[in-house]
Amino acid sequence: MSKNKQQIPDIRFKGFTDVWEQRKLKDVAPLQRGFDLPKSKINEGPYPVLFSNGIGGWNSEYKAKAPGVVTGRSGSIGNVVFVEENYWPHNTSLWVTNFFDNDPRYVYYLYQHIDLSKFGTGSGVPTLNRNDVHDYSVIIPKPEEQTNIASLFKSIDDTITLHQRQMYYYKELKKATLQKMFPREGEKVPEVRFDGFTGEWEQRKLGEHVTIKSGWSPSNFVRTNSEGFELFIKVDDLNYSSREQKDSQMRVNDNPRFQKMKKGSIIFPKRGAAIMTNKVRILSSDAYMDTNMMALEPQEIDGDFLYTFIALTGLYKIADTSTIPQINNKHIEPYIIYCPSIEEQDKIGSFFKKLDETIVLNQQKVKNYQKLKEVVLKRMFA
Numbered sequence: 001m002s003k004n005k006q007q008i009p010d011i012r013f014k015g016f017t018d019v020w021e022q023r024k025l026k027d028v029a030p031l032q033r034g035f036d037l038p039k040s041k042i043n044e045g046p047y048p049v050l051f052s053n054g055i056g057g058w059n060s061e062y063k064a065k066a067p068g069v070v071t072g073r074s075g076s077i078g079n080v081v082f083v084e085e086n087y088w089p090h091n092t093s094l095w096v097t098n099f100f101d102n103d104p105r106y107v108y109y110l111y112q113h114i115d116l117s118k119f120g121t122g123s124g125v126p127t128l129n130r131n132d133v134h135d136y137s138v139i140i141p142k143p144e145e146q147t148n149i150a151s152l153f154k155s156i157d158d159t160i161t162l163h164q165r166q167m168y169y170y171k172e173l174k175k176a177t178l179q180k181m182f183p184r185e186g187e188k189v190p191e192v193r194f195d196g197f198t199g200e201w202e203q204r205k206l207g208e209h210v211t212i213k214s215g216w217s218p219s220n221f222v223r224t225n226s227e228g229f230e231l232f233i234k235v236d237d238l239n240y241s242s243r244e245q246k247d248s249q250m251r252v253n254d255n256p257r258f259q260k261m262k263k264g265s266i267i268f269p270k271r272g273a274a275i276m277t278n279k280v281r282i283l284s285s286d287a288y289m290d291t292n293m294m295a296l297e298p299q300e301i302d303g304d305f306l307y308t309f310i311a312l313t314g315l316y317k318i319a320d321t322s323t324i325p326q327i328n329n330k331h332i333e334p335y336i337i338y339c340p341s342i343e344e345q346d347k348i349g350s351f352f353k354k355l356d357e358t359i360v361l362n363q364q365k366v367k368n369y370q371k372l373k374e375v376v377l378k379r380m381f382a
């Protein structure tokens with residue numbers, strides 16, 4: 001590969017053709033250790049104090065003028081922060097002392113691209129030696145192109161932040177409405193209801209409204225990793241889903257000797273420490289399931305309502321924890337639930353289903369834009 005080819009990124013904005021210049025980081029954006037400031041000496045004020053892992057307080061004085069780029073020196077290594085106001089870089093951090101006419105926000109993304117964590121030393125508390133970083137060579141464009149690149153990545157970051165805020169908002173909304181749309185302990189009427197619904201909720205036993213099923217040993221099936229075969233859900237699969245269980249790491253051939261769990265069944269761990277994590281899911285399709293899992297097939301009760309109730313109350317509370325945590329039929333059948341009419345159940349279930357779907361949608365958008373940023377960073381920096 002020619003030198004010129006090495007000094008041109010895969011993707012560029014139109015109108016830029018110059019070869020990028022190779023420089024050492026100490027000549028682009030040198031780092032310096034921050035200033036000592038014990039937490040007891042921090043006086044409440046408008047200026048952020050940047051520790052190794054980000055803003056750790058606000059002070060009445062500042063040591064560096066904005067804009068700034070700060071990263072961890074001791075403890076948390078690799079995180080880079082862009083500061084848009086005058087600030088105090090703490091002595092657990094390193095801060096850029098001179099941008100040498102380079103675009104400050106471009107420098108921020110440059111340091112993200114480099115991944116400073118690879119310069120960390122120390123087996124106990126990781127430490128970043130600025131001298132190791134300073135000798136690292138980078139290829140950079142002229143300031144005008146830097147500004148264009150920085151603006152693109154800022155736009156991506158702004159989009160990520162937008163969806164993170166929306167996700168947080170809907171999570172908080174769900175938390176607040178769950179407390180108000182289900183009766184409090186000892187009560188039979190919720191604080192908030194949909195229009196047209198009145199009267200007390202009825203006390204019933206969970207066993208009256210579900211068919212309880214357990215899974216099968218994997219040894220009964222022929223395993224395959226190919227798409228198009230049957231899902232075989234294990235406890236670990238719950239770590240990669242939120243509300244609906246749509247996939248599994250293991251696939252198996254269909255075996256008519258063993259019954260599948262029906263679509264819409266509510267599934268959760270029935271044995272082991274995973275019970276205490278309250279991971280409850282709804283099957284989005286018929287599936288086989290491991291022996292460490294339990295399924296509740298709803299009977300004459302709205303499935304989305306029941307899922308919401310179980311996720312709220314937590315079946316882990318009724319688990320036998322004397323040895324290895326476990327949930328059996330004897331725990332499920334007498335478990336008390338409170339139910340409104342089936343019409344009100346449907347309203348409540350649909351409401352929280354839409355909330356969950358909105359949360360998942362924003363989570364996925366955050367992941368997609370983070371992945372986009374990661375890919376484009378690699379291709380827009382030489």
